[in-house]
Amino acid sequence: MDLNERKKLILQAIIDEYIGSAEPVGSRAVSKKHELGLSSATIRNEMADLEEMGYLIQPHASAGRIPSDAGYRFYVNSLMKRYKLGLETIEKLQHELAERVGMLDRTIKRAGFLTSVLTDYTTVVSAPVSERTEIKKIDLVPISDNAVMLIIVTRTVKNRLISTRLSFDECQKVAGILNACLREKSADEITMDTIHSIEAAISEKVPIEPKLIINVLHYVYEAVSELDDTEIYVQNAKSILQYPEYQDVNKARDIFTFLEDKQNLKKLIAGSGDDTEGVSAKIGDENDAEILKDCSLVTVNYSLDGKAVGKLGVIGPKRMNYAKVFASLDLISHEIDSLLGCFDDDR
Amino acid sequence: MDLNERKKLILQAIIDEYIGSAEPVGSRAVSKKHELGLSSATIRNEMADLEEMGYLIQPHASAGRIPSDAGYRFYVNSLMKRYKLGLETIEKLQHELAERVGMLDRTIKRAGFLTSVLTDYTTVVSAPVSERTEIKKIDLVPISDNAVMLIIVTRTVKNRLISTRLSFDECQKVAGILNACLREKSADEITMDTIHSIEAAISEKVPIEPKLIINVLHYVYEAVSELDDTEIYVQNAKSILQYPEYQDVNKARDIFTFLEDKQNLKKLIAGSGDDTEGVSAKIGDENDAEILKDCSLVTVNYSLDGKAVGKLGVIGPKRMNYAKVFASLDLISHEIDSLLGCFDDDR
DNA sequence: TATTAGCACTCAACTAAAATGAGTGCTAAC
DNA sequence: GTTAGCACTCATTTTAGTTGAGTGCTAATA
Numbered sequence: 112m113d114l115n116e117r118k119k120l121i122l123q124a125i126i127d128e129y130i131g132s133a134e135p136v137g138s139r140a141v142s143k144k145h146e147l148g149l150s151s152a153t154i155r156n157e158m159a160d161l162e163e164m165g166y167l168i169q170p171h172a173s174a175g176r177i178p179s180d181a182g183y184r185f186y187v188n189s190l191m192k193r194y195k196l197g198l199e200t201i202e203k204l205q206h207e208l209a210e211r212v213g214m215l216d217r218t219i220k221r222a223g224f225l226t227s228v229l230t231d232y233t234t235v236v237s238a239p240v241s242e243r244t245e246i247k248k249i250d251l252v253p254i255s256d257n258a259v260m261l262i263i264v265t266r267t268v269k270n271r272l273i274s275t276r277l278s279f280d281e282c283q284k285v286a287g288i289l290n291a292c293l294r295e296k297s298a299d300e301i302t303m304d305t306i307h308s309i310e311a312a313i314s315e316k317v318p319i320e321p322k323l324i325i326n327v328l329h330y331v332y333e334a335v336s337e338l339d340d341t342e343i344y345v346q347n348a349k350s351i352l353q354y355p356e357y358q359d360v361n362k363a364r365d366i367f368t369f370l371e372d373k374q375n376l377k378k379l380i381a382g383s384g385d386d387t388e389g390v391s392a393k394i395g396d397e398n399d400a401e402i403l404k405d406c407s408l409v410t411v412n413y414s415l416d417g418k419a420v421g422k423l424g425v426i427g428p429k430r431m432n433y434a435k436v437f438a439s440l441d442l443i444s445h446e447i448d449s450l451l452g453c454f455d456d457d458r
Numbered sequence: 459m460d461l462n463e464r465k466k467l468i469l470q471a472i473i474d475e476y477i478g479s480a481e482p483v484g485s486r487a488v489s490k491k492h493e494l495g496l497s498s499a500t501i502r503n504e505m506a507d508l509e510e511m512g513y514l515i516q517p518h519a520s521a522g523r524i525p526s527d528a529g530y531r532f533y534v535n536s537l538m539k540r541y542k543l544g545l546e547t548i549e550k551l552q553h554e555l556a557e558r559v560g561m562l563d564r565t566i567k568r569a570g571f572l573t574s575v576l577t578d579y580t581t582v583v584s585a586p587v588s589e590r591t592e593i594k595k596i597d598l599v600p601i602s603d604n605a606v607m608l609i610i611v612t613r614t615v616k617n618r619l620i621s622t623r624l625s626f627d628e629c630q631k632v633a634g635i636l637n638a639c640l641r642e643k644s645a646d647e648i649t650m651d652t653i654h655s656i657e658a659a660i661s662e663k664v665p666i667e668p669k670l671i672i673n674v675l676h677y678v679y680e681a682v683s684e685l686d687d688t689e690i691y692v693q694n695a696k697s698i699l700q701y702p703e704y705q706d707v708n709k710a711r712d713i714f715t716f717l718e719d720k721q722n723l724k725k726l727i728a729g730s731g732d733d734t735e736g737v738s739a740k741i742g743d744e745n746d747a748e749i750l751k752d753c754s755l756v757t758v759n760y761s762l763d764g765k766a767v768g769k770l771g772v773i774g775p776k777r778m779n780y781a782k783v784f785a786s787l788d789l790i791s792h793e794i795d796s797l798l799g800c801f802d803d804d805r
Numbered sequence: 806t807a808t809t810a811g812c813a814c815t816c817a818a819c820t821a822a823a824a825t826g827a828g829t830g831c832t833a834a835c
Numbered sequence: 836g837t838t839a840g841c842a843c844t845c846a847t848t849t850t851a852g853t854t855g856a857g858t859g860c861t862a863a864t865a
Contacts, residue, residue, distance in 0.1 A: 137857050150809050155858070173815045173857050213608070213618035213677060248599045252611045258801035260611055261560070264599045268609055268617035271560035274800040330560060349714035352707050360699045360707060367696035453621040454605035484828050497838050502829070520828050520844045 123190040135175030180395040194434035227347030232427035238342040239421040243297035249289040251282040298338040384410045411440040413447040470537045480702045482522030527742040541781035574694030579774035585689040586768040590644040596636040598629040631664045645685040731757045758787040760794040
């Protein structure tokens with residue numbers, strides 16, 4: 112199972128070549144383009160060995176070799192060269208990412224976007240989730256005679272319009288009670304019981320129709336239950352269409368369909384590289400999703416502080432430019448960490 | 459230029475057929491499938507006439523006919539039969555659309571989604587824009603020792619995280635002044651001068667570092683300037699891949715690229731059916747965007763009240779099922795109108 | 806013993822020619 | 836005015852043949 116130096120060099124040459132061309136690599140090409148000082152015949156013998164060992168595959172008798180999943184895995188773990196991003200690329204990226212960093216969702220989205228531009232693959236990015244989403248403030252603001260805006264501030268802001276008739280004063284009073292009861296509570300602490308006790312408190316102190324209270328509280332509860340929902344953004348899905356492995360429209364469509372379903376994405380994002388520090392990859396069959404069996408998914412965690420964590424991932428063909436993707440994800444995740452660091456408590 | 463009854467029937471039959479098959483329609487097929495009681499030879503003569511009049515095109519000498527842009531236009535204006543959506547479809551749709559109607563953006567997004575499910579084409583939907591976005595409330599909420607959430611409530615809610623050190627009390631005071639100065643102002647009324655006068659007011663009344671004030675106000679101004687930005691959502695873009703006219707991956711990619719750029723979409727949405735009541739279509743060459751020259755765009759306006767208005771559009775191949783698309787857009791736009799009606803003032 | 810030149814063999818991909826058939830336009834008869 | 840009949844057109848499909856990249860094996864070489 113252990114490869115000698117020459118086999119490693121040859122395997123590396125073949126995979127590098129295949130990543131670039133998407134065509135089976137022949138012995139002659141290896142012996143010519145890569146200066147190993149070996150004839151094609153020798154390479155041929157070594158390739159036969161590498162195939163036997165499971166690192167290469169021959170699509171048909173008279174074709175060159177392509178890497179197997181195991182081949183890619185070995186390449187990622189031990190063979191690939193470090194990719195160095197250009198200084199100006201890095202600076203441009205830092206600059207663009209730092210813009211309007213206050214709009215968290217947008218920053219996260221842009222991180223995905225920039226990754227997709229940098230790598231030219233599809234990216235998936237999940238907004239940070241806290242273990243405990245603590246309510247900082249609740250507010251009710253009348254918008255028209257018939258509508259009141261409910262606003263719940265946590266680390267982010269949720270809002271929804273409620274169709275109800277409450278005056279400015281009534282809103283303030285109800286909001287006061289809501290704040291007294293819910294501030295500093297986390298979403299999972301708030302149950303139907305909590306809501307009922309608030310209902311009692313309001314009807315005691317504020318002279319408004321019980322029906323209106325129930326209506327408002329219904330929405331409060333609904334909004335609170337949604338606090339922990341993660342947003343997930345997919346970007347540059349169209350890039351899939353440029354790779355020869357997806358020239359078949361139906362294959363492409365299957366992937367698009369997969370990527371359109373947030374449920375799939377949540378599973379995907381959840382089940383990848385959780386315990387790992389830094390960038391990690393799932394290659395081909397290592398993916399759980401059937402449809403990604405001939406794709407690779409490379410992910411990295413970023414964090415907002417110790418607790419809140421999100422993920423950034425790249426989806427592409429198995430023969431993706433791993434070196435570049437690894438370098439890009441590494442850079443961007445660190446960039447996010449340091450950018451968002453300024454909002455942390457300094458305990 | 460005026461068509462007799464028989465020519466109309468034949469043209470209608472041909473377009474209906476072509477919409478279904480995407481294959482040039484021959485005279486024999488028309489005389490067989492559609493019970494006109496005419497032989498293929500007769501149909502052939504009529505088809506030759508229709509071609510001369512500009513309603514049909516013959517891709518090559520020995521092929522059937524396909525509709526020209528003018529043909530589709532005539533079809534949409536005078537020929538197509540009314541499409542009736544099933545009662546259960548309508549009810550299901552009403553039900554799904556009504557869910558969580560308080561989250562405006564989500565409702566709009568879902569309207570687009572449901573349209574895309576109903577029609578199986580790509581949809582574009584713009585969130586409603588008011589002529590004047592009036593500020594209802596501004597708030598500052600401390601999130602951590604180092605971060606304050608700025609919240610601006612209009613008909614919707616904008617928020618952003620500011621990296622600054624302000625205590626709860628300081629936030630309240632600053633927010634009080636912001637509200638006093640900005641409440642009931644619209645975005646275009648707020649200039650740099652307004653901001654400077656607020657700066658003066660704060661430094662007079664609240665004992666905090668001027669640097670912090672400037673920092674916060676900078677973000678306030680930025681957020682206010684963004685108030686009138688419209689969100690635009692594209693959904694079910696992948697549906698493009700299922701139509702034979704887009705089996706060519708490169709064509710598909712061009713459209714995806716087009717749809718990914720919000721600027722394009724804004725122009726698209728802005729320049730379509732503005733003055734029209736009800737559903738309107740842009741067929742092929744009628745579209746401004748070069749890339750949509752062999753697509754059709756069908757749009758409808760929906761309104762939140764007299765002023766705030768958004769658009770819902772369907773993009774598909776020229777041979778789209780216009781009847782169904784018209785019926786769907788009509789239904790959904792009315793549904794939105796009545797759903798969002800409950801938030802209106804009842805002046 | 807490791808490497809390489811040489812050669813027969815394989816097989817996908819390309820090419821050219823031939824067959825097919827859907828559809829037309831025209832003419833003459835009804 | 837309508838239609839049957841027929842010659843003609845031309846994209847598409849089918850077929851057979853050619854090409855060429857690449858392999859595996861063998862025997863010669865360092």
